[in-house]
Amino acid sequence: MDEPSCHGENEFTDEVEADFGKALLLEGQAMSATMTGVEGVEVVVAHHERATLRVGEVFLKVDADQTRTDVEVEAMTRAPIPTPEVLWRRPPVLALAALPGTALGRLGEPSTTSSAAWAAVGAAVRILHDAPLPPWPGRSLEETASSLDLECTWLLANDVLPTDLVNRNRRVAEAALRPWTPVFMHGDLQLAHVFVEGDEITGVVDWSEAGRGDAMY
Structure with a gap:
């Protein structure tokens, strides 16, 4: 890095x-x-x-x-x-x-989004994951594990964060590295990338990491 x-x-x-x-x-x-x-x-x-x-x-x-x-x-x-x-x-x-509406939420802040809007987002994600797979591959399990190793090594080598904190969070991240069935994944599905207006989803942004991959992303 x-x-x-x-x-x-x-x-x-x-x-x-x-x-x-x-x-x-x-x-x-x-x-x-x-x-x-x-x-x-x-x-x-x-x-x-x-x-x-x-x-x-x-x-x-x-x-x-x-x-x-x-x-x-x-x-x-x-x-x-x-x-x-x-x-x-x-x-x-x-x-x-620009998409109409506002972001679904902000990490670490209270959500003001309605429960109906959250349900609409969940339904949209299910539709995406059930769609035909794109023809190009997404990031593999091996690539993700390698990236995690490189990131943690850099953090420790440069004393960016305490060793215990890096190791603890690495164990949490490694728990997500398990076999999965490929779906049409967004690749960077987070609160700030999903927009809603009222009780409806208006769109999802930032698709550069999309591909076949883990539904978690």
């Missing part, structure tokens, strides 16, 4: 915003209506591999590895549940329409 660097993130953010500007110029009239009355660019996330920007009701995802973008677009096309609308794609930029 690369050691985090704020300086590197700032440089990457500058590059991302430059790519964003080029993409807007290329799209011209297609984006002009969307951008009317919008001020500023919000950097949602940015690191050494990829970044997501928000401009009004449009999300711009910039990824150095376009194979992830290929997976995301194809997965959203195949998924039998609501996903963001793809507005346009000009590598390395993918433009997606």
Whole structure:
């Protein structure tokens, strides 16, 4: 794992915003209506591999590895549940329409989402897992175990966290490494990636890790 660097993130953010500007110029009239009355660019996330920007009701995802973008677009096309609308794609930029509603919740915070909305999300996840498998493989059990080993080794070698804490949480994570029957998985299914409005699910975002895999993800 690369050691985090704020300086590197700032440089990457500058590059991302430059790519964003080029993409807007290329799209011209297609984006002009969307951008009317919008001020500023919000950097949602940015690191050494990829970044997501928000401009009004449009999300711009910039990824150095376009194979992830290929997976995301194809997965959203195949998924039998609501996903963001793809507005346009000009590598390395993918433009997606913002979903209506709000995130299902925030980790560590009380949930204000209705029980009916939670039930709707559960039903949608079941529909996804029962759908035909995508043709590309997801992360294997061996790859996940190897990634966990690398992460824990880095944490210990760099004294990021106490040894007891790393080892205890590693044991918890290893409990999830068990045989499973592949399903159409999202790959990063978390509260912030599921959007609801009232008692209905409006969509699921961030499909770059989707594939055949463990239903837990």
